[in-house]
Amino acid sequence: MSGIRTKKIGLLSTLILILPIFVLVLSLTIGSYPISPKNLLKTLASGIVSVFKHSPPSIYHDIVFRIRFPRLLLALAVGASLSVSGASLQAFFRNPLVNEYILGISSGSAFGAALSLVFLGKGFPVQLAAFFFAVIAVLAVFLIAGSSDAPIVSLLLTGVIVSAFFSALLALVEYFANPYALQALFFWLMGSLSLATWREISLSLPLMVLGIGVLILLRWRMNVLSMSSDEARALGIDVRRENMLVIVATALTTASATAVAGIISWVGLIVPHMVRMMVGVDNRRVIPLSAAFGASFLMLADDITRGLTSFEIPIGIFTNIIGIPLFIFLLKKSAKVWL
Amino acid sequence: MNYRAAIWLSILIGFFLAEAFPQTSRDASVDNKLIITDSLSRTISIPSKLERIISLQPELTRIIVSLGGGDKLVGLDAFLRRYDALFKMYYPKVSRLPLVSMTGADVNIEMVLELRPDVIFASPFEFHIPDSLQNKIRKPVVALASMGRFKSLIQEIELVGGLIGQRERASELIQYFKQKIEFVRNSVASIPQDERPKVYLSFWASLTKTPVFYEPVNAAGGVNIAEGLLPSFLGTTETVIHLEEIIQRNPDFILVQGNFLPEERMVTVEQVLQDARLGSVKAVKDRKVFYTFGFWSWWDPAEVLLETLYLASLLYPEKFGQINLEKEGNEIFKKFYGMENGFSLLSGILKCNEWNKN
Numbered sequence: 166m167s168g169i170r171t172k173k174i175g176l177l178s179t180l181i182l183i184l185p186i187f188v189l190v191l192s193l194t195i196g197s198y199p200i201s202p203k204n205l206l207k208t209l210a211s212g213i214v215s216v217f218k219h220s221p222p223s224i225y226h227d228i229v230f231r232i233r234f235p236r237l238l239l240a241l242a243v244g245a246s247l248s249v250s251g252a253s254l255q256a257f258f259r260n261p262l263v264n265e266y267i268l269g270i271s272s273g274s275a276f277g278a279a280l281s282l283v284f285l286g287k288g289f290p291v292q293l294a295a296f297f298f299a300v301i302a303v304l305a306v307f308l309i310a311g312s313s314d315a316p317i318v319s320l321l322l323t324g325v326i327v328s329a330f331f332s333a334l335l336a337l338v339e340y341f342a343n344p345y346a347l348q349a350l351f352f353w354l355m356g357s358l359s360l361a362t363w364r365e366i367s368l369s370l371p372l373m374v375l376g377i378g379v380l381i382l383l384r385w386r387m388n389v390l391s392m393s394s395d396e397a398r399a400l401g402i403d404v405r406r407e408n409m410l411v412i413v414a415t416a417l418t419t420a421s422a423t424a425v426a427g428i429i430s431w432v433g434l435i436v437p438h439m440v441r442m443m444v445g446v447d448n449r450r451v452i453p454l455s456a457a458f459g460a461s462f463l464m465l466a467d468d469i470t471r472g473l474t475s476f477e478i479p480i481g482i483f484t485n486i487i488g489i490p491l492f493i494f495l496l497k498k499s500a501k502v503w504l
Numbered sequence: 505m506n507y508r509a510a511i512w513l514s515i516l517i518g519f520f521l522a523e524a525f526p527q528t529s530r531d532a533s534v535d536n537k538l539i540i541t542d543s544l545s546r547t548i549s550i551p552s553k554l555e556r557i558i559s560l561q562p563e564l565t566r567i568i569v570s571l572g573g574g575d576k577l578v579g580l581d582a583f584l585r586r587y588d589a590l591f592k593m594y595y596p597k598v599s600r601l602p603l604v605s606m607t608g609a610d611v612n613i614e615m616v617l618e619l620r621p622d623v624i625f626a627s628p629f630e631f632h633i634p635d636s637l638q639n640k641i642r643k644p645v646v647a648l649a650s651m652g653r654f655k656s657l658i659q660e661i662e663l664v665g666g667l668i669g670q671r672e673r674a675s676e677l678i679q680y681f682k683q684k685i686e687f688v689r690n691s692v693a694s695i696p697q698d699e700r701p702k703v704y705l706s707f708w709a710s711l712t713k714t715p716v717f718y719e720p721v722n723a724a725g726g727v728n729i730a731e732g733l734l735p736s737f738l739g740t741t742e743t744v745i746h747l748e749e750i751i752q753r754n755p756d757f758i759l760v761q762g763n764f765l766p767e768e769r770m771v772t773v774e775q776v777l778q779d780a781r782l783g784s785v786k787a788v789k790d791r792k793v794f795y796t797f798g799f800w801s802w803w804d805p806a807e808v809l810l811e812t813l814y815l816a817s818l819l820y821p822e823k824f825g826q827i828n829l830e831k832e833g834n835e836i837f838k839k840f841y842g843m844e845n846g847f848s849l850l851s852g853i854l855k856c857n858e859w860n861k862n
Contacts, residue, residue: 197748224751224784231781232747343587345709349770352710359712476736477712477744
């Protein structure tokens with residue numbers, strides 16, 4: 166790699182890594198309630214240190230710290246989680262078309278959410294049920310495929326089978342659901358960050374951070390795991406253990422993100438591709454940069470849904486709408502970049 | 505707001521088209537046939553006197569029963585049997601009638617043919633169903649709904665009354681309905697618009713789902729803060745509002761749809777009162793967060809009246825505080841369904857006596 170290219174990649178990587186900070190600040194200014202930049206700064210400052218003589222109205226505090234901040238933090242964490250999971254699984258399966266939901270996580274969590282909303286009531290929170298069944302789906306994939314070092318194709322196909330099974334169960338629950346629960350379920354299935362609260366963040370963020378952290382720590386081994394198992398073993402890698410770690414960490418990350426935000430598609434597919442277009446295919450860079458870029462991507466997507474209309478458009482719809490043309494564009498532009 | 509309007513111009517066009525849905529009319533009578541235009545602007549020829557009816561639309565089912573045409577119903581969808589505890593009490597036959605559909609969209613064609621209906625009433629929401637069903641069974645399928653408007657509800661009662669040979673009964677109910685609504689409207693007519701309380705409605709099992717039009721609030725002298733917003737779902741009155749919009753519009757009252765069994769409630773008054781994000785909203789600060797009946801996709805004509813009276817008493821206790829809601833409610837249910845103590849029963853099921861204890 167030439168020195169100029171290395172420098173360019175280094176610069177781009179730095180920009181991508183600091184991008185979420187700028188997007189977060191920009192996003193704090195966007196919302197239905199008009200808050201001038203001056204008042205926003207005052208509110209932020211007063212939220213951090215309460216030494217200001219003239220603190221801004223409490224309504225600003227509520228909007229910034231109770232509505233915008235939790236929502237943006239959730240967008241940041243979910244965007245990072247889905248992107249890192251997508252990038253890791255693409256490396257693991259050596260397949261650029263794999264997404265973060267390939268192991269049945271979306272169908273499993275959707276079924277869990279449905280079960281909670283339709284039958285279990287408030288005693289069993291939607292997020293908990295979604296997480297629980299996402300994990301069950303991944304375990305089912307392992308059990309059916311045989312083990313964590315089962316052939317890649319077996320795992321992929323088993324993921325498809327488990328997804329189909331949970332989709333069928335979801336359809337069954339939907340059929341018997343009362344219309345009230347069905348409405349809530351449809352809204353959840355479309356993915357939304359609109360009801361983010363500090364409570365939800367405090368429950369899901371540690372799991373997402375843990376999963377992302379593990380995947381970032383494993384990033385250099387993903388390059389080795391991208392080779393054949395024999396080659397990886399020859400390089401001294403315990404393939405079975407590493408495979409297990411990657412799958413458990415991606416399952417944890419995706420399941421905790423999906424449980425709290427619903428199903429937000431395409432992020433784990435397009436973000437890693439965009440990152441690879443910019444910095445190449447080395448997973449040591451792709452994994453952490455996917456986290457940063459995915460966080461920025463989802464915050465920006467959410468900004469558009471918050472700023473465009475007076476009503477809430479579920480972000481899952483939006484990522485679908487922009488994800489598909491963007492993916493076609495990337496596919497045409499970067500057909501040779503991936504491998 | 506201009507850029508929003510420009511961006512959503514195409515959606516507005518769709519909305520106005522959707523607004524045409526409630527326009528129902530009886531156009532002409534030819535021999536023993538009646539030509540009517542339904543809520544989907546379809547022109548349909550139906551027998552001028554109906555003896556066998558399948559109704560997949562709960563609002564029309566209730567109207568048919570209230571007009572005394574319950575014995576003409578030969579098949580239903582599952583909604584009322586499964587989710588309306590009160591309906592079973594004033595129309596016990598519902599548990600014996602064949603269910604031809606679970607959702608209104610999955611009709612069992614062979615069962616329909618076996619039941620030999622003169623007409624099928626369907627919902628305009630599943631807009632692909634009426635034509636497809638009509639083509640298959642070669643019987644008229646009429647899609648009607650009031651879409652939450654008094655005028656359309658009255659038109660429905662009038663139309664159905666004519667079709668089942670109960671014109672007088674329909675006139676009687678319409679007269680009663682209008683008289684009650686006018687009483688409330690006239691009582692609040694002198695209140696200037698800017699002095700009317702602002703109301704936010706949390707409906708459809710979600711804090712942020714709200715109707716952009718809800719006539720009982722207007723009739724009771726309130727201002728729905730979501731009125732004029734674009735609906736998220738075209739052809740409906742439903743939108744999903746941003747929390748910041750609620751704070752900005754700062755309602756005096758927040759009303760949570762309470763027409764659920766207590767264990768089915770996804771949003772509760774207590775949750776709203778404790779929601780720190782809404783702490784600066786006037787309704788929360790003043791603890792004016794209450795349950796209300798609301799509606800699902802379908803109205804119950806008796807409940808609409810009750811809702812309007814209830815809202816009036818909530819928004820203007822000084823004017824309507826003397827109204828005995830239980831007595832009024834029982835009278836309304838008796839008038840529509842011939843049922844004694846109907847409201848008391850409903851109130852017991854929904855635990856209305858526990859609604860507004862803040």
